[in-house]
Amino acid sequence: MALAKIIWVDDEIESLQSQKMFLENKGYEVKTFTNGFDAIDYVKENAIDVVLIDESMPGITGLETLAKIKEIRQSLPVVLITKNETENLMDEAIGSQITDYLIKPVNPNQVWLSLKKIIDNRRLVAEKTTTAYQQEFRNLFMALNSSPDYNEWMEVYKKLVYWELEMQKSDSPEMQEVLQSQKSEANTEFFKFISKNYAGWIGNKTGHAPVMSHSLLQFKVLPHLEPGKPLFFVLIDNLRFDQWRAIQPIFAESFRILEEDTFYSILPTATQYARNAIFAGMLPMEIEKKFPQYWKNDDDEGGKNLHEEDLLRAHLKRLGKGDLKVSYTKVLNNQAGLDLVNNMHNLLTNDLNVIVYNFVDMLSHARTEMEVLKELAGDEMSYRSLTASWFEHSPLHQALKKIAEKNVRVVVGTDHGSVRVKTPYKVIGDKQTTTNLRYKHGRNLNYEPKEVLAFRDPKEAGLPVPNINSSYIFAKEDSFLCYPNNYNHYVNYYRNTFQHGGVSLEEMIVPVIKMESK
Template sequence: MAVSILWVDDEIEFLKPHIIFLEQREYAVATATNGEDALDMVSAQNFDLVFLDENMPGLTGMETLARIKEIKPNLPVVMVTKSEEESIMDQAVGAKIADYLIKPVNPKQILLSIKKNVHQHTLISEKTTSDYQQAFGAIGQQIGMARTFDDWTKIYRKLSQWSMQLAESSDSGIAEVFAMQMSEANNEFGKFVKSNYLSWFGPNAEDKPMMSHNVMRNLVFPTIDKGNRVLLVVIDNFRYDQWMAIQDLIAPYWRVEREELYSSVLPTATQYARNALFAGLMPMEIQQRFPDLWVFDEEDTGKNLFEQELLTQLMKRLGKNYKMQYEKASTIKSGSLFGSNLKQVLQNDLSVLVYNFIDVISHARTEMEMMRQLASDEAAYISLTRSWFKHSDLFALIKEASAHGVRLIITTDHGTIRVKNPIKVVGDRATSTNLRYKMGKNLNYNAKQVFEVRKPEEAHLPKANVSSSYIFALGNDFLAYPNNYNYYVSYYRDTFQHGGISIEEMLIPFVELKPL
């Protein structure tokens, strides 16, 4: 169907060459010589775009624009004017025009405006698809040649960038190709972790990444020691692509000083990774040093009740006499974060806020059909995150904090992945229930399908009894019991889970920002 354009100008006869130019390119152009006729036509017909003269007798262009927006709020209107006065431009932009052209206009200007406002989505989709097709082979080579942790962070950054761009594409075929490449990357990353993870704890490890238990000591505390007051925001379940989705919202208030990816410890679950983050210790060392503060998987009590105490103990061990305040927001609307006096709170050397809302989204998506539809795939999940953040009390706090001269650090404990492929595992009643890892003493599984840690101490993991071992799901696998298997699989397939080994779960953002 031809693109339909309405051109409104009291001197329309002088624009005949432009109209012929557009009609030769198969655009359907209707004309009006005054605002009243234009409004009648907009009410009666569907147009894709309106060119509107600013200076007309009777209803002015600005008055006509306002009336058009009342009738068809989403109809793009391009203002055409002889005036270069800034005040008129400001009025037009404030009235949400799609474009602004100054007479005399030439055919290429007109054509460009049409392409920007009518064909933009299609053109961007086609260009993005073409660009990714060209990049596909190079990324595949990088995946095949990745040997170090740094190699994998570069690959994940590139894949995340393409994920964000391709989310805007209408080409379902290219989305499938990207999903296949992401799966290939996770397969190879799983092999990399299986081959290297245990060696990262050796004293002479050559490719030892930054991990959860070193973040406070090596990344957060040095910033405070330089004389900065720090607001540390730990967003549970926060993936790197989710950070990319909200970065532009934060940009008017904060400038990124440092951005890097570090590795969550295994299991990539809150109980292990977040406790390691705040304790500055691996889970096994936490359990050994603070047995009263460690809760095993099978114990029916909260697993993250002692984060503040673990952080206090870390500061004490390192001789850090920081004035610190800690708060956890675990509900959708927790009220005023840090109470009513944010300025006073931010006088502390370290203000810590743990925010669990994205984790709430993940669990709600598993349990509620409506949430599954709202976050049907990765693109929708990321979009939902951005929408939540834009209207959240957390964003309001971050904006307000920029006026108080602190450094803002945003990070997480682990990411999450959409699981698809069930792997059968048999365990006893004491086996942990997480879908991405299992800890137990009588596990039965196919060793080729998982990463097994028969000696938990080698991965610095605690064990509930002498014969306890761990297994971790790889890629988009999830661990399912044989009993009631079909129901279990259908219920959890395509849900977002964490605890295992994938790029999305393990490679997580650490971002330090300075107020503008």
């Protein structure tokens, strides 16, 4: 095994053969390229440990190559090699998050020079991040105001998440505030976009609809089935795109990430609706009609997601894949997670293994733990960090590491995301009205129309009609729906908690990630 995989990009690579041999004798694997474009393509498809880049190359410079590489793999260490010793270029390079900076002709003693840059690293990265976001701010602003379609919305949201994570490196509270207000402006526009288009997607009147929960398996999971290569579909409950980004580096240690994609969760962005739709390949209204024995409405007694496996098998049969060898595992607690670790090797004989991991249930739904969670995850940054430390030490991580050496493909997805709620809205309803904070359905709902997305006819949203005259309402942006009785108590109890069920970028645009063993 090589100590590390290195790629060296230099248009005069021939003159560096002795350096390459020197590194190879030290136990490194070194692959060389004469231009940045080939290197960028290679990084997309391969796991690399370090990149060495010559700054002045024809076609695309070292710094331009560096920027593209960082877009693909944010945490990949890059060493810039240059003949140019100007301080300006050094600062630019460190601000672009290089790990090291060497002057040509390269000689081992020059590594000492990197100390200065390492000491300055944090400050320069923070400054560069702030300036780069200031430049990007206008682009995002223009994108928001040019009526984005559903694909462009996914890109806008990914960019906002990218900058939110970048901003963690910046110590500028002002810029973080600007980003937060841009994000909330994006959610305001997104709510209008969904209000206008959602019923059309559901009725498929236009023929243009994004991949949503009920089409996820067909278009984003099953196409990756390959004879002799087990496919694992891991559904992590309630995983937002920024939380995925927080655990991505942990996955990247064991797997080669091939594609970071997103899809739209159906409404309500709640487990019993979105997850049943994923496995059934149908909208909730169709599930209720075709499988009345499996469907339960919010106010019915008993578990609402007890028949995912039955729905999945019926779905595969409909798609002509009924003869696949399939396993279905649901992990609701730590013991079930440990059982999964021990059973992983047995799953390698199947074509498709579905693993549903209820991580957020373990984290956030129990009332008694609510206060603890509010303390631990008071904001997005701590929520991400909690997710990363949970995943790193979880049985799921252990289980996946067990198959990382085998020839497998993995698709990681989720059912919906969540949003931190801050703004209470009053809703009045009768006794049958549901208790969820981000959506409600009932017969005599009384609400302020501009504060919610309402469907007087649930069928327009692809939803069952629990009672005659039932309508559904969905909370927008960062709001939560409260009843007038005991209003202040509930407002204070739930404000700043992470909830789901409504319309926001965080709840609806969620990750589906394709990876394979290295």
